[in-house]
Amino acid sequence: MSTEQKNKKTFTLPTAYTVLLVITALIALATQFIPGVKAAKFSDLVMAPINGLHEAIDIAIFVLLIGGFLGVTTKTGALDAGIGSVVKKLKGKELVLIPVLMCIFSLGGTSFGMAEETIAFTALVTTTMIVAGFDPLVSVATLILGAGCGVLGSTVNPFLVSTAIGALNGVGIQANQVIVIGTGIALWLSSLLISIYFVMRYAKQVQKDKNATLLSQGEFNAAKEAFIGNKSSEEVIEFTGKRKIVLGLFAFTFLIMVSGIIPWEKFGITLFTKTDFLTGSSLGNWWFSDLGMWFVIMSVIIGLVYRMKEKDMVGAFLDGAADMVGVALVIGVSKGISVIMSSTGLDSYVLNSASSILSGMSSIVFTIVALVIYMALSFFIPSTSGLAGLSMPIFGPLAVSLGFPAEVIISIFSAGSGIVNLVTPTSGVIMGTLAIAKVDYATWVKFVTKVIVVIFISSAIILSIAMMLL
Template sequence: MQYTLEKTNDKVKKKKKFKLPTAYTILLSIIVIIAIISHIVSGAKPASLADVVMAPMNGLKDAIDICLYVMLMGGFLNIINKTGALDAGIGSIVKKLNGKELLLIPILMFILSLGGTSFGMAEETLAFYALVTATMMAAGFDSLTAVATILLGAGCGVLGSTVNPFVVATSIDSLKSVGVSANQATVMGIGVALWLSSLSISIYFVMRYAKKVKQNKENSLLSEDEYNNAKEKFLNGKEETLEFTTKRKIVLSLFAISFIVMALGVIPWERFGITMFKNTDFLTGASFGNWWFSELAMWFVLMSIIIGIVYGFKEKEIVSYIIEGAADMVGVAFIIGISRGVSVIMSNTGLDAFVLNNASSSLRGMSPILFTNVSFLIYIGLSFLIPSTSGLSSVSMPIFGALAHTLGFAPELIISILGAGCGLVNLITPTSGVIMGGLAISKVDYGTWVKFSIKIIACIFVSSTIILSVGMMLL
């Protein structure tokens, strides 16, 4: 395959900069800091040495399903890679888009944002990092462009959740438990505004950066090590154009079907009144719409076997390729599990409940606009401590929603504030397994992502603050 990547003496300009420690060190440091804070805050249960030592392992146990999903997804991708179908397909796409490669960015970001706003697409995006990174680098961009396309695309959708059950449905159900009703149509209206505004901002910045990188690789924010690692992973040995044979086209079709089924499998159809998938539990024991990481993992194992047989691999080859691909993802799985350990130690020490209760008490007596903006800031802080949107809505909505209702404010706005706060934080927090896992796959350092995304996140924060404030005035 002939890539359009331009190089200066086969290197990217070496940038001397402060390098953050590895993702493992960052996450373990956060666990230690939380343990220290638990000894300072009155009312919290002080974390013991055993709590700190076992937090990563407890996090791994808590996230075992997603860790196995990521590893088995690695096996699936390795099978695809061995067929050469992806390389041939990417080469065909890049050739057809010659001169128009930038169009890949808004198209992919919008599609991913649809998944985010509709069913909270987050962990599922880990499956796309290798493919999109290879595509973007083949098109003349860098691996950071790929990360930004996926993370900001899906993330902006989650930030502006419209029917995302992990934010909207969970929050509405939590409010019902304390006798407060919320209008979902109102939540959807605010969600659309948050979604499209944040997505527009992100597309602008990502396209501007990608254009600069394509014109001159020295404009890349990647260090020399990052660039070389990404190049070795996604470009080396792929200079020759692979023929897009009929067999490879069939493999690529099965590849696409695999992801379509994945998306359909996790959308909670019954919550939307769609019951046609009610009796589809013959394959995994769970019906369509009720699949989660265990079912998804085995679905991709099944498709790995089918694709291997279709392409003509022998039984031993299929097994070895799956194991080889899973091994490549062990580091990513560890990062995801350790990041979950942060939430575990927060819960075990009671710091999450302490922060939640004190934060809600500080909101009483505020004007509507001040209430809105302070609530937004509080949810940003809470989202760092509790990265799970469904978990945060379950524990916080009965408190904050009920408080808003008592003060005469629209409870629907609190749902949107939760989605915006959690969505914003989950674009940058190191406690998110999606961020750290995606960066690890694409060979991008966390510090590089922070440097690139901080301006975008600041702009999204401002736009979200304006939309939420206007919403408070109108409701």
């Protein structure tokens, strides 16, 4: 990189931990001046990160176990060999990786709310993108925007759509899921196409000129050391038969992971009802504890297949887990924000205040203002299922009383929370993915701001049309 690249940044944000702790402190301070809200004590502020880690402990342990799995797999050299082989075959066509991967991740997002699960793919995708001649920012964008656009346009996502419909049913409002799916598809495809355009445009620039990267010299060096090491980007490790078997087991691991969290029974599929012999829960009912142990089991199997010594296998697993400690901690600290919000009642206060703003508005104004409000709410409550349960009993009846379709409220909620969850530092997915890929939060904000503005305009148009037609 040139001298200009090295000096590109004159200001950098503090670390993710500091940013999150400052936000937590500001929220705790705000509770001191808001009537009807329980004032957070100093002890609440001090304990927020620990309580947040306690609530997110299943995700944190899951991340550590994924790290161990990746450590064992990386030790075999199968990932390097497989990635090198794929990139070699795609020589001159590496850009095709971006739309293909983004479409795959978006399918996961719209169908079963794929979010935290993308963290598991970060190391692999980042290594692939660097070897292909791109930078880690392309990897982060592929993962976050891919899955994120799917969640933004949720169609059958049980953690958003089903939860929202259930919450509306609880207050006597019936929502037509066909309308929700139709609007979701429009939001999903529009935001995905916009994201693919921006990511591919940036990737082309970086591939053509490395100085076009938005990364600082420090970020680039950290990523290269973490994912490439001392190897030349042109070096290809021999793709032996044993490594091919390991890579097949690696792919099988993630196939089962995805199968384990898709709620098959909700879709009327009973094929996996008797698959509870491994963890006690059948495929489709797995959660982070089940997933974590699955990665441990496959770590052992991969180690045995590659004929690794017990000491080497355990050492590789622990080294891989150690690399994820920072990621696990940042997820816990980010969760501390929602702990403060819920324990003080600030979340309910914000929801009730927001609903009063929407009364008496025309359909288009209502749509846009509601979208902005949901974006604000999602900053403080990044959990889609949590926000659905809290907000739908308030916003649903309000919309119906004003003569607006309740189905569009679900789509507004989906779009608003989806847009914010592409960038908010209160999301463990965002901060965790960035931490693994060695990309600063400020760099991500710089890249994704334009994307979010265009997606917001597109989503507002789609939702306004839906509001007028329904």
